[in-house]
Amino acid sequence: xxxxxxxxxxxxITIGIFTAILWVVQMVIMYLGFLSPxxxxxxxxxxxxVTGIPMMLYYARIEKFGMLxxxxxxxxxxxxxxxxxxxxxxxxxxxxxxxxxxAKSGNYKSKKKxxxxxxxxxxxVTASYLPLVITADSYKASLLEGGYDESFVSTLxxxxxxxxxxxxxxxxxxxxxIGALIGKAVAKKNFEKAGII
Amino acid sequence: xxxxxNVNFHYxxxxxxxxxxxxxxxxxxxxxxxxxxxxCGKTTITRLINGLIPHFYKGELSxxxxxxxxxxxxxxxxxxxxxxxxxxxxxxxxxxxxxxDGEVVFGPENIGLSKDEILNRKDMVLHELNLLKxxxxxxxxxxxxxxxxxxxxxxxxxxxxxxxxxxxxxxLDWDSIKDLANVIRLWKSQGKTVIISEHRLWYLADLIDRAxxxxxxxxxxxxxxxxxLKLTETELASFELxxxxxxxxxxxxxNDNGGKKPPIAENQEHSNSSDxxxxxxxxxxxxxxxxxxxxxxxxxxxxxxxLRIQSLDVKKGEIIGVIGKxxxxxxxxxxxxxxxxxxxxxxxxxxxxxxxxxxLTKICYMVMQDVNHQLFTDSxxxxxxxxxxxxxxxxxxxxxxxxxxxxxxxxxxxxxSGGQKQRxxxxxxLAAEAEILLFDEPxxxxxxxxxxxxxxxxxxxAGKGKTVFVSTHDPELAVACCDRLIHISDxxxxxx
Amino acid sequence: MREAKEKKEISxxxxxxxxxxxxxxxxxSVVVMIDVVNGQAYIVRVIMxxxxxxxxxxxxxxxxxxxxTVLFILATWLQTYAQQxxxxxxxxxxxFLCYMVTQFxxxxxxxxxxxxxxxxxxxxxxxxxxxxxxxLSISIAVxxxxxxxxxxxxxxxxxxxxxRGIQFGGGKATKMVTYRLIxxxxxxxxxxxxxxxxxVTRGLGAPVKRTNVCEIGFHMTDFAILTxxxxxxxxxxxxSLRSGVxxx
Numbered sequence: 001x002x003x004x005x006x007x008x009x010x011x012x013i014t015i016g017i018f019t020a021i022l023w024v025v026q027m028v029i030m031y032l033g034f035l036s037p038x039x040x041x042x043x044x045x046x047x048x049x050v051t052g053i054p055m056m057l058y059y060a061r062i063e064k065f066g067m068l069x070x071x072x073x074x075x076x077x078x079x080x081x082x083x084x085x086x087x088x089x090x091x092x093x094x095x096x097x098x099x100x101x102x103a104k105s106g107n108y109k110s111k112k113k114x115x116x117x118x119x120x121x122x123x124x125v126t127a128s129y130l131p132l133v134i135t136a137d138s139y140k141a142s143l144l145e146g147g148y149d150e151s152f153v154s155t156l157x158x159x160x161x162x163x164x165x166x167x168x169x170x171x172x173x174x175x176x177x178i179g180a181l182i183g184k185a186v187a188k189k190n191f192e193k194a195g196i197i
Numbered sequence: 198x199x200x201x202x203n204v205n206f207h208y209x210x211x212x213x214x215x216x217x218x219x220x221x222x223x224x225x226x227x228x229x230x231x232x233x234x235x236x237c238g239k240t241t242i243t244r245l246i247n248g249l250i251p252h253f254y255k256g257e258l259s260x261x262x263x264x265x266x267x268x269x270x271x272x273x274x275x276x277x278x279x280x281x282x283x284x285x286x287x288x289x290x291x292x293x294x295x296x297x298d299g300e301v302v303f304g305p306e307n308i309g310l311s312k313d314e315i316l317n318r319k320d321m322v323l324h325e326l327n328l329l330k331x332x333x334x335x336x337x338x339x340x341x342x343x344x345x346x347x348x349x350x351x352x353x354x355x356x357x358x359x360x361x362x363x364x365x366x367x368x369l370d371w372d373s374i375k376d377l378a379n380v381i382r383l384w385k386s387q388g389k390t391v392i393i394s395e396h397r398l399w400y401l402a403d404l405i406d407r408a409x410x411x412x413x414x415x416x417x418x419x420x421x422x423x424x425x426l427k428l429t430e431t432e433l434a435s436f437e438l439x440x441x442x443x444x445x446x447x448x449x450x451x452n453d454n455g456g457k458k459p460p461i462a463e464n465q466e467h468s469n470s471s472d473x474x475x476x477x478x479x480x481x482x483x484x485x486x487x488x489x490x491x492x493x494x495x496x497x498x499x500x501x502x503x504l505r506i507q508s509l510d511v512k513k514g515e516i517i518g519v520i521g522k523x524x525x526x527x528x529x530x531x532x533x534x535x536x537x538x539x540x541x542x543x544x545x546x547x548x549x550x551x552x553x554x555x556x557l558t559k560i561c562y563m564v565m566q567d568v569n570h571q572l573f574t575d576s577x578x579x580x581x582x583x584x585x586x587x588x589x590x591x592x593x594x595x596x597x598x599x600x601x602x603x604x605x606x607x608x609x610x611x612x613x614s615g616g617q618k619q620r621x622x623x624x625x626x627l628a629a630e631a632e633i634l635l636f637d638e639p640x641x642x643x644x645x646x647x648x649x650x651x652x653x654x655x656x657x658x659a660g661k662g663k664t665v666f667v668s669t670h671d672p673e674l675a676v677a678c679c680d681r682l683i684h685i686s687d688x689x690x691x692x693x
Numbered sequence: 694m695r696e697a698k699e700k701k702e703i704s705x706x707x708x709x710x711x712x713x714x715x716x717x718x719x720x721x722s723v724v725v726m727i728d729v730v731n732g733q734a735y736i737v738r739v740i741m742x743x744x745x746x747x748x749x750x751x752x753x754x755x756x757x758x759x760x761x762t763v764l765f766i767l768a769t770w771l772q773t774y775a776q777q778x779x780x781x782x783x784x785x786x787x788x789f790l791c792y793m794v795t796q797f798x799x800x801x802x803x804x805x806x807x808x809x810x811x812x813x814x815x816x817x818x819x820x821x822x823x824x825x826x827x828x829l830s831i832s833i834a835v836x837x838x839x840x841x842x843x844x845x846x847x848x849x850x851x852x853x854x855x856x857r858g859i860q861f862g863g864g865k866a867t868k869m870v871t872y873r874l875i876x877x878x879x880x881x882x883x884x885x886x887x888x889x890x891x892x893v894t895r896g897l898g899a900p901v902k903r904t905n906v907c908e909i910g911f912h913m914t915d916f917a918i919l920t921x922x923x924x925x926x927x928x929x930x931x932x933s934l935r936s937g938v939x940x941x
Contacts, residue, residue, distance in 0.1 A: 009898025010253065010889040012828045016835025017885045021878070023836075024843055053874055061882075070832055077833075081718045081804055189575050190875055194611035196882055247894050275899030283894045289845075290884040291891035295838050299814035302906045303892075309901035316906060337841050348891075355895065537852045558856050569880055570846070571853035573872045584857055611879055629857065 007066050018058040019071045023078055025051050026125075043129070044172040048122035052179025055118055056187045060197040063108035065100060068121055072096020075124055088127030095123040111184070118183075119176030126169050199223040199246055199359065199390070204260030206241060206250060215256065216241045216414045223392065225358070228385050228404055230425075231394040233411035234437055234644045235615070239394035242411075243361045245269070246392065248277040264359070278304060282352035286364040286642060288344035292351070297334045300347050304355040315354075322354045326380055340523045342373025349380050359390040366397050367642035368566075370523040370670045374400050396644045398433075398441045402426060410436060437645045439673055460689040461509055473513060473633070473664055478506040478543035480533050494542050504529045504541070505688045511681075516659045518679030519668040526688040527668040531635045534666065535561035547632065562631035564622045566638040571622050572610040577602055580610055584625040596627050600654075616647050623654070634658060636667040640674045652677035707751060707810075711819035713915040714807040717745075720926045721803050725796065727933050734932035741925050742799040744918070745806050752810065761802055768794035813837055818905040827903060835888075842884060843877070850876045 007015075029046050058067070073096065076089035099121035106113025191197045200222050207215040216238040223229055231239040244250040251258050252274045262269040265280045285291045294300040301322060305315040323329050328350050331343055339347065345365060352360060362381070366374045378400045384391050385404065395401060408425045410418040418436070420428070430440045479494055481502045499505050504526045511517055521527050533541040536557030544553040545560070552560055565571055574580045581593040597603045600620045605613060610621050619639060626634055636655070640648045648671065655665050655678045669675055675682060682693040724741060742765065750758035772791035775784055813834050820830040850873060854860045862868030892898075 007828060009831065009893055012831040013835050013889045013892060014885055016832040017839050017881055017888075019832065020836040020839040020843060021881060024840070025874070050870060050874075053871070054878055057878055057882075066828075070829060073829065074833055074836060080722060081715075081807075082722075082800060186871065186875070190609065190611075191878070193575060194609040194879070196611075196879070249890055249894065253890060253893060273899075274893045275896045278894060278896035278899075281894070283891070285887060285891055287887055289842075290887035293834070293838065293888065293892050293895075293897070295813050295841070299812060299907070302814075303897075304895035306904045306906060307896035308899050309904050312904060312906055315904060319906075337845070351895065532852070535856055537855060558858065562856060565849065565853065567849065567880075569883070570849040570876055571856070573854075573857075573859065573876060583859065625857065 005064055007062075007064050007070075011062050011064060011067065012070075014058075014061055015067055015070050015074075018054060018061070019074045021054045022051055022058075022071065023075065025054065030128075044125055044168050045175050047125045048119075048172055048175040049179040049182060051122070052118065052176075052181075052183030053186050054183075055121070056114075056180060056183030057191055057197065059103065059108065059114050059118070060187065060191070065104045068096045068100040068103065068117070069093070070096075072099075072121070072124060076127075079128060087130040088124075091127040091130070092124040095121055095127075115177055115180040115184070118180040119173050122176035122179065123169060123172055126165070126172050129165070129168060198225055198263075198266070200261070200263040201242075201245060202261045202263075204245060204258070204262060206245065206256055206258050208254060208256040216245075218415055219245075219260070221409065221416065223390060225390055226385075226388045228381070228391045228406045229393070230398075230401055230405040230408040231392065231411065232396070232398070232408060232436075232438055233417075234646055235396075237411040238414040239411055240363055241414075243283070243363050243392065243394055246359065247281045247283045247361055248272060248274050249283075275308060278357075279308060279355050280357055281359045281361060282355055282357035283361045283363065284345070284348050284352055284365050286367050288341045288348065288368055291348050292336050292344065295336055297328075297331050297336060297339070297347055300336060301328070301350045301354055303351055308355070318354050318356070322350045325383060326350050326353065340373070341368040342370060342376065342523060345369060345373065346376060346380070349377075353384075357389070359392070360384055362391070362393045362395070364395055364642055365393070366395065366400065368638075372522060378404065396439055396642070398439050402441050410438075434645070439645045439648070460505075460507070461683075461692055462507055472510045474546040475506065475509040475511070475534070476544050476546065477508075478504055478530065478533050478541060480504040480529060480538050480541040480543070482529075484540065494540060496542075503688050504533060506530065506543075506690045509683070509690055511664060513664055514659050514662050515680045516655055516665045516667065516678055518675045518682040519666055519685060520670070520675065520682055520693075521685035523670075526685050528637055529688075530685060530690075531563055531637055531666060531668055534633070535563045535635055537563075545633075560631060561633040561635060562626035562629055563635040563637060564619060564626065564639060566641060568615070568618045568622050569611070571625075572618060575609055576607050577610055577613075577621055577624075578606040580621055581624050581628045584628040586630075593628060596624050599627075600624050616643070616650065619651070620654070623658070631663070633664045633666065636665065636669075638669060638671075639667060640669065640671045645673075648674055649677065707748065707914050708912065709810070709918065710909050710911050710915050711811050711815050712823070712909075713911065713919055714811060715819070716919060717922055718803060718807060720922050721800055723926060724929055725800055727929070732932065732936050734929055734936060737925055737929045737932060741922070741929065744922065744925075745799070745803040748918075749802060749806050752806075757802075761798065764794065765798060768798075808837075812907070814905065814907040815909055817903075818907040818909045821903070821905050822909070831897070839881075843881070846877055846880050846884075847873070 026047050029043065029050060072093050075096075076092040079088045079092060099117040102113055102120060103117035106117075108114070187197065201219050204219040205215070205217050219242065221242070231242055233239055241250065244254060245262050246264060246269075248264075248269050250256065251270055258270075264272070264277070269277075292300050293303050298319075302315050302319050305318055310318075323332065326346065326349060328346060331339065331347060336344060336347065345368075365377055369377065374397070381391055381393070381404055393401060393405070405425070406422050408420045409416055410420075426441070428441070430442075433440060477496055479496055479499065479502045481494060481498065481504075483501060483503075484494070485492060485501070494502070496507065519527050519530065529538070532538050533543055534545070534557065536555055539554065544551055545557060546552075547560065572580060574583055577597065578590075578593060581596060582588045582590065585593065594603065594606070597606055600623060602617065602620055602624060605617065610618060613621065623634070639651050643651065652674055655667060659665050659680075667674070667679065684691045684693045721741070724738060743762075746758045746761055749761075768791040772788060772795060775787045775791065816837065817830055817834055820833070851860070853876075854872060859872060860869075862870075862872055
């Protein structure tokens with residue numbers, strides 16, 4: 001492999017930094033989820049769009065194969081630590097690897113490939129839904145036992161159930177594309193203008 | 198022996214000049230000073246020696262650089278690490294670990310030495326550099342000076358023969374600079390080659406063997422030790438270099454003599470209603486432990502406070518220099534004064550009107566030490582408009598013109614130079630119609646000319662009727678522009 | 694002046710091996726996956742929740758432990774109470790909040806405990822023992838070092854925003870996000886470059902096996918805590934499966 005195409009110490013540092021930023025941004029959005037169940041459902045919309053800004057800068061900073069895979073492995077470890085890992089980790093790593101391959105096929109320069117790659121990458125967000133999807137049934141049951149109106153409970157859970165899971169994946173992918181476009185625009189307006197990429 | 202022959206370097210994709218026609222030979226054991234204005238190429242020379250050029254910073258390099266008897270481009274950075282050690286300017290960004298122990302052994306661990314060897318070296322370095330007290334600590338809790346010491350230790354643990362220091366004193370206070378000078382003295386006595394790129398010259402006077410002056414990427418002048426020391430202040434000033442000696446008076450004042458005079462207290466007779474009155478600035482970082490509700494601070498809690506200024510009167514349009522050691526409460530005072538510390542109970546009276554808490558943010562504006570944190574928009578113009586209560590482009594243009602920023606109005610603030618960024622921050626302070634302007638270490642890491650410029654600018658602001666507080670470790674700045682100096686020690690304010 | 698703040702203790706007095714902490718986290722994530730609201734399994738779950746609380750208290754952070762305990766009990770009580778007495782949307786919101794607290798707060802405090810008591814060098818040593826690739830370890834170490842840096846940078850940016858009164862971005866959500874994110878990214882890039890330069894001049898990236906000076910290893914306390922945790926997790930799985938909860 002060409003020496004220049006291989007990740008070097010400096011790149012590993014950049015990977016660490018951007019993974020930290022990615023994780024902190026998504027944690028902030030997650031904490032908003034403590035406020036309302038609707039925001040939890042909105043993770044698939046908010047996280048891909050907001051993290052699009054740092055991620056587009058990230059794509060422009062390294063442009064080497066492996067960056068997204070490593071990021072996704074670290075995110076998977078973190079998801080694991082935060083209790084969403086058993087099912088989420090494989091999805092997350094797969095998303096990262098595929099995203100890396102797509103970006104590589106465009107040599108990390110092609111705009112279209114980068115956007116597509118980011119949309120695939122953001123599917124890791126759906127991994128964090130899995131435990132909610134899985135525990136939804138038992139939680140729903142416990143609410144019904146508590147005497148709640150059934151129609152009310154099921155409205156709440158229409159947003160996150162095994163049946164709507166594919167829809168969430170699609171939403172997440174679309175928002176990934178939107179996020180990448182916004183990220184690209186912000187990068188152009190700020191980072192390119194300031195001359196750092 | 199370091200040999201640089203006919204070297205030209207141009208950074209890829211940057212307008213940044215790089216260096217031209219450099220010929221420099223540094224024999225073993227020499228202590229060399231690189232001086233000159235910002236952007237003159239000092240840092241580039243250090244990067245040529247430690248191999249960051251061409252291995253890390255890309256660009257066009259011609260000529261030959263020989264370090265340790267071999268060409269630099271044929272040696273890998275990790276091999277050079279054992280030959281050349283580098284201490285950088287910013288203490289905050291050059292450590293890799295979170296804890297001090299890990300940082301000292303970081304280098305030896307990287308090159309895969311044996312465990313025993315590493316621990317031996319660690320012991321040696323800790324003793325030599327007096328770092329034992331700093332062990333077992335989080336690097337995030339250390340002061341800038343302590344961080345810089347750890348950085349020196351971490352470099353020394355690799356046992357390099359050549360040590361480079363790139364503006365190492367920029368963020369340090371008086372005591373830390375003296376510690377740094379001692380470290381350099383030790384390295385010199387061990388026969389290491391020491392190369393220092395620096396604006397502040399006073400602490401290096403008795404250390405250097407030779408000085409190289411650079412201008413526009415070229416070596417413009419060279420002095421040996423004796424002729425350099427003979428240069429007068431005016432001669433230095435003609436090269437836009439800072440003075441070598443400091444007036445005794447400032448040395449004493451900066452060297453913390455607190456406690457001899459009583460702290461400044463309220464003085465009814467002299468208190469003039471046209472003055473700005475600062476009252477009851479008490480604040481603590483370690484409030485009494487609480488379970489759910491925080492108790493409100495009162496002047497009675499004085500003994501747990503980190504800032505305890507009962508009363509301070511200043512005149513409108515005055516420039517007040519705030520001096521004192523790192524950690525004495527200078528920055529805390531400024532932060533409280535502009536309303537950033539919510540639990541500070543202080544009040545400010547301007548012409549009988551009371552301001553406190555959040556209200557202070559309306560009349561005070563701080564230009565932070567790292568000005569990058571306070572630039573938010575994508576053009577200089579937008580930055581100024583953002584601060585205005587009502588956007589008024591005409592007024593904004595006037596402000597920009599007064600600060601020589603008009604030609605950059607459509608540029609991205611982050612694309613400007615350090616001094617220009619500082620002026621953008623001042624422009625937004627003026628746009629916000631702040632009465633009191635606070636500057637936190639505005640000249641750290643600035644060369645002589647820029648320091649004079651800042652001093653002139655502060656005077657101009659004061660002339661417009663703004664009251665200016667400037668915290669500084671820079672005696673030269675204090676001499677150049679302050680009307681009055683306040684010494685802060687242990688949270689108390691003293692008149693000097 | 695931040696250095697005047699209370700010195701944070703960075704190494705725990707229990708000296709658990711990072712690998713045991715990792716295992717504790719794994720066991721916890723198993724427990725969180727299965728949601729149980731009553732019965733014997735629930736009792737086991739509560740016991741498990743309070744093990745990290747006890748650890749936190751043992752490290753001298755009693756206030757945090759007490760605060761957490763009160764919050765947890767309050768949330769549990771409110772959850773039961775709300776289920777019986779409140780209805781409609783507000784009731785639902787309260788219930789959801791309590792659910793999040795009881796469900797995720799135990800994980801949060803465990804994670805906080807594990808991260809705050811692990812030094813990077815210990816972590817690197819553990820990664821080394823587990824034969825993780827070096828690049829991955831470097832990235833993770835940098836990431837862990839970077840969290841406090843991000844917090845520090847964010848504080849400066851927040852202060853600057855407060856001085857200019859633009860915390861709320863003039864009411865626009867997009868500006869609220871970009872005003873925070875863009876300065877943060879600019880300084881991260883700067884710090885990243887300087888950090889990389891400082892690290893490579895100290896030999897990072899050398900093609901040799903990196904040494905780890907840090908001593909790690911399993912001690913009595915590790916075995917004790919791991920045994921207790923494993924037994925409890927086993928019990929939890931047993932009880933919850935018996936009461937008919939499905940996994941996956």
